[in-house]
Amino acid sequence: MARPRTPLLSRERIVEVATAIVDAEGLDALSTRRLARELGVRAPSLYNHFATKEEIVDAIGDTIVAGVDLSMLGRDPWPAALRAWARAYRAAFREHPNVVPFLARGPARRPSSLRLADAVHGALVEAGWPPAQATRIGAAMRYFVAGSALGSFALGFVDDPDLYAGDYPHLRDAHLLAGRHADVDESAFELGLDALIDGLERRFAAL
Template sequence: MARPRKPLLSTGRIVETACALVDAEGLGAVSTRRLAAELGVSGPSLYNHFRTKDEILEAVADAVSAQVDLSMFEEGSGTAGDWRGALHDWALSYRAALARHPHIVPVLARGPGRRPAALRLADAVFGAMTTAGWPPAQATSIGAVLRWYVLGAALGSFAGGFVDDARAYDPADYPHLGQAHLLAERGSAVDERAFETGLRALLDGLETQYAALSAEAGRTRD
């Protein structure tokens, strides 16, 4: 009998199938038994690729990290030398990747660990900031605060947390929430505007710090 052109099982197929399960049903849907059934293989065959379910989820998380655009940190990009613009575009790409796969956020929130794509992400941000002249400690803090901000935004929708029933917001109890029932139907626009508002505020604050650092460096040279 001729060998199949494609192997029945591969690391990529396992990760892709696990990611689809997480997207559709959440982290609790992933088990080696369920994955084996979805892939049409026996359970033990998964252990040739991953030792545990946690390893599979780590691989899914890293596959999502690999979707984040890092090109804005590369030489020759439109944001080369513009650390603020690069951070802005990176944060938008990061949020978009997590919006496509919101259920994996709790795994991503553990930190990069040994995940290659996540480490490349951290390396790109830190390298760009230090190249721009930020001290290493500050560059580390910038990477951390932007990561916290994006992950926090990905945990849920602000607008989606309100119901579309005006009766829930009795003006006698909530005199300033008369339009709150409209938030849910406008959720995407509300959340995007809120994210951009917060991101701009963060970057404005960092720009103020950067100007202070530059001024201090100039006084030191003098």
């Protein structure tokens, strides 16, 4: 039988299928056995590309972060650049919420995550922020963006007005939040982003 023109497996294909599993079922659902079955190969075949499951998860995270637009950093004024980058970062996270807890741990050795951290820090330092302050700002932005992508605030409230009417009078309209979750969550993110950037601008003016 002739050899196939293209290999059955590639790093890109493995990461694609692994990402689909994690997106649908969470990180705990990913195993080399499950991944091999989905790819139609034997589990040892994966080890030609990745030595461990942890390397596969790293590659998933690296691929997600690689899609975040960084072009505004170092090009636009730092307040506008931070806003645009935060929105792009959150958009990537929201497409893959099951990976957010893993990515929130930090860049580790992932090239795309390190490039992102380097771009944010470099843009702030070049704009005039002291390096120590730039480090704290990068951390604060990551906390804010990752936290906003972990889940929906509005969907945490059930559609049951009777639950809130008696004991929680200040939540009397909370049963409406789930039905408006997209607007509530998006406007809450923008409110928090405005507050964060506005506060940083005041600090920058006082340097």
